[in-house]
Amino acid sequence: MASVLTKRTARGALFGSLTALVLTLSGLGAPAASSADIPGKDEIAMSPNMRLVTNVPKQGPFAAASAYNSDLAFQGRYAFAGNYEGFVVYDISRPEQPEIVSQVHCPGSQNDVSVAGNLLFLSTDSSRSDDSCQSTSKPVTDPTAWEGIKIFDISDVRNPRYVKSIETECGSHTHTLLPGRRGEMYVYVSSYLPAVPSTGTGPDCREPHDKISVIKVPLKRPQAAAVVAEPVLFPDGGNPGDGLPYPEVTRATSGCHDLTTYPDKDLMAGACMGDGVLFDVSDPEEPRIVDIVRDDENFSFWHSATFNNDADKIVFTDELGGGGTATCNATIGPNKGADAIYDIVGKGRKAKLVFRSYYKIPRANADTENCVAHNGSLIPVKGKDIMVQAWYQGGISVWDFTDSRNPKEIGWFERGPFGDTLSPLGGSWSAYYYNGYIYSNDIQKGLDVLKIEDRRTDKAEKIRMDELNVHMQPDYFD
Template structure:
């Protein structure tokens, strides 16, 4: 663990938006819509600077941003968004190190089989019974010196984690994981479940798995057979990739490989399925989900190619590797999901750019549904889906290809927090953006003390 000085790069001049594939920006060239300002960039540092040390997800609290990386996590001071600074880097390897925050605690997902639960562990085959994967808990009351306080092992590790507030000083961590194997002692099929970790916030050393609810008692989507020609084929459901809770509405949206699901979490220890949908024609891998603020729509993402392929091109087209927007219709246990449209960024990308729909969050504008979203090397897109049948882009930011060959890069997560967009670029580090547009300006008035994008707040306390 070390405290490092932040270095803010000067931002080069930008060029006009590319009009056609011939105008795809050059290597590292920045292009953007006129309503976007690129305020700052802090490159990856120290052990995180390696090309294999991928930046991942975000959580926010007060004046701090917490950025995951396959080698650990970084805490940034964002009190002055145009001049952010690195406060602390915690070196604790264990892909993919997604983060969530609750009070003085940070929860870190380890989805790599390691020799033990320490931050000095090394990779170990999942076929070994002694291998460890799961949730690590840090005390961040002193942001300059986070303290590792607890580890909780979970089946198949923790690819992502979702924080669901409980009562009387309790939080629940919903752990998503997948890809079981008969050869893995702690991750055998069928893996149709999630793990729920109960955390007493004032006594985190007592955190433990309290249940492993089976969400797909009928096995979920069986998927297409191996060998289905690219880019066709839907993943079999063997767990969930990502869960987005909306605690104020007692709802949760699940992106579960071959299924998109709406859950009731009124009893956070016993989530129940309300309804589910499939799209075997165009969705390969249900990856993540975002509610609109009224909780009558869900944007699901399809991570075609696992985030490592070039899918933003005319060969793949506009309906694969895209978002699917669904309306939630009906009431109570009779609610259903009805498909309305796809949304995919309209700009072509080079064949050396991994590009597909990825993590984003709402921009809180009352009466509107506006989202900012990461698209890996496709950059960042801001779009309005108030009319769920006709989503439209209103702003964007992009860099040219990271390398001359296809290397995993680009924006992993782009979230809106207290008036600014924070992007965790896999290779380039922290980017801070600001959008100034009549469609989004009111969003800057909404201030939060804490944001976990997978635990959505009700921005306007709507009934």
């Protein structure tokens, strides 16, 4: 049984009460700033068109530095925020004063979340003693250890109810939703880099691991959810990697880190360690590769992917250093640990991914700040391709890639270094736009609510969503 902690009146400090605000006007499309321009410890800096509305700190069992905040999903007036200790439900009907509705204590990294109707899906990618919310850590070599997907009923958000678990090979690092045609939801489970190599003693998750798990969930009967397919995506083994020491290495493909579906287009983008992939998912149980690209010169680890709304571009991210190192500095340069923008040229089975440019935040970070391209979403402006994106301690960047050869930043927010060393991990894990506001799940600071006030993004406020899972992209203008 999940442990639910309810606090109805929790609120963050309002923007006006912040005493460490630093407005920095440089950095809007300018060259990287010098170290003298880096905000001090815990100071806040932002572009003039960005505003921190409020912050809700981590609380209870989620407050520890080791309890990392992770991904976000949205439904109606609620935001659902993952944490390595479970998940939090926020009432965001008043974005200036979010309230914690409930906290579900259910340990198991990363606890990425998504929602569909009355169901919430939670990823567990750490070896646990069992599938309960009272589980403890267990060696991956133990054949009784558990990893996979947990399903909760959220029809009562004040008391989410754990209803089902599905064990998957190699656990679930992340997951992605794809609606079926008969009232079911498919959950694509991504896991990678088997914890025990082929010469080890682990019973599961052995190399080669070139597949995903596909779970079919009848939305009205979630208890019947089960793995229905384990398609091998890379029968040739995928990118073999270059064998250099990590983090400089181009990683060998051994599973996918992140998949993003675009249901209205029957497309999926895959960030699969050493490969960037475009898939056809018209048959949900048998994804078909349309094209694969590699960048062994500049990309280390293909981490996540975002379509533009017309689905003729994909932004791939490179999580150089695994998110735990300082890569936003002159030493690393502008092309590593960055985004790569690809145009989709051609249609159907003849479509090809064509590289156009890189994008990286144009501000220097301290050597004590873990910074690299991470999770983001579109800001829906018709006729434009604009994205908000988390960069860990690099902060949050709003940038325009309408001209895929010439991306440019139009707004940003960041805090100075969280600590005096790279440990513990800090910064914005996920930064997403939802119904007029930017919501950021900061690993250490909690939930940030921000607002961009700019003529280039103002029209997005007219777009209202009833539900948003960023890794299942909607057509905002259909």
